[in-house]
Amino acid sequence: MRDRPASPRGTLDAARIISAAVAFIDEHGLHRLTMQRLGAHLGVEAMALYRYVPGREALLDGVVDAVVDELFRDPEVHLRAHAGWADYLRRLAHGVRRTALAHPEIFPLIATRPPAAPWVRPPLRSLRWIESLLEVMTGAGLSGADAAVVYRGFSGFLLGHLLLEVSVRGDRRAGPPAADLAGYPLLRRLRPQLSAGLGVRDFEEALQAQLDRIARMLPPQGPGSRG
Amino acid sequence: MRDRPASPRGTLDAARIISAAVAFIDEHGLHRLTMQRLGAHLGVEAMALYRYVPGREALLDGVVDAVVDELFRDPEVHLRAHAGWADYLRRLAHGVRRTALAHPEIFPLIATRPPAAPWVRPPLRSLRWIESLLEVMTGAGLSGADAAVVYRGFSGFLLGHLLLEVSVRGDRRAGPPAADLAGYPLLRRLRPQLSAGLGVRDFEEALQAQLDRIARMLPPQGPGSRG
DNA sequence: ACCTGAACACCGTTCAAGT
């Protein structure tokens, strides 16, 4: 009744191991990912993985990169023919959000792993994306310095909102006994309002506020500008 | 040449263990914290800790709570006599920032640990702080629902900005070889601008934007209002 | 060339036994 080995000789390589790790974390959670379990999942002993991956930490780096790179294959996002910077940022933001929600167990890793360079900010931690964003923003008329400010601010916005949204959804703990809210009258009264939100609408509203802020950095444009 | 046991019989308790864990993580990093090392740090075998703490996960929960509670002992923050809601939020934000910078290895834990209740958002993950914030905002004239919106938005702002700031500072990896930036001309050109920022000034600017957004939710007030 | 067995140093955790 044992599983047939999923990996006959020579089938293993780094890419396959990493994508298996992504699938494993999505299904079972990060804390369950061990070299032995991932090996078993691939029909192989844990030690075999070390021929393709330097170690567990490097594997997790690979997982983060792989998920971030998903964005590049998202046709909704990576249209070179975007309708202006705001459209570009909006698509990008929603793309990152989709990625985060598709991999709620991996997004905290994306958020907290030290980036490759000190000037790379999660969750847009790929050189290609940074370059692309800077290109669009300078193309829209922003100075290089201002484009960098936009990158930083936008990263912070995405990180905060999506980490909250993901962590709230991933919550598997038992809810707190309502009785313990004695002494916190407002908390008690507003619990429904506190529980609500953190859906697309909240996201879009905060996104719009970001875009408005950025628009104010741009050189004034004539009415009816198409961006 | 062994250390004298730091903990003669009966000196151990949950609070001491947790604060030792905080100190240990601050000094050596989260990934080095093991039950055995923490025990040794306290002059005791690992197994002794289990009499006071249910396990490692619970210990980390305790660490998070302890650091969050530091805010309550911060005299700069917890002045009941604040000069209006904006002053209150500003002090709170700077207090959270101080906490994050004081414990850069713990803040990611604060950010990503599942909160006790689904409506609790990091980093303001203490019932006392939520109640206090709601109290101030409703006192300023906001409806309950709007006060909840402020709590959510403010949490997202703090989370995003401080996680970035902390992770950038905590970066110990080797910088990337500049040569690899071929193909990314803007990145290359703007590297200084990208590296900059994420200091108090960036924080204060983003904080002000948040406060402005909140101000727009408030009922209009006469000129010269003191908040 | 690619995988595994055996081994090493370490985990978290339990529990009977010591003081």
Place this chain on the structure above:
DNA sequence: ACCTGAACACCGTTCAAGT
């Protein structure tokens, strides 16, 4: 009452040995 020794089931990782 409080701590420890010994044990268990598991880690990540190395390396010589097998195919």
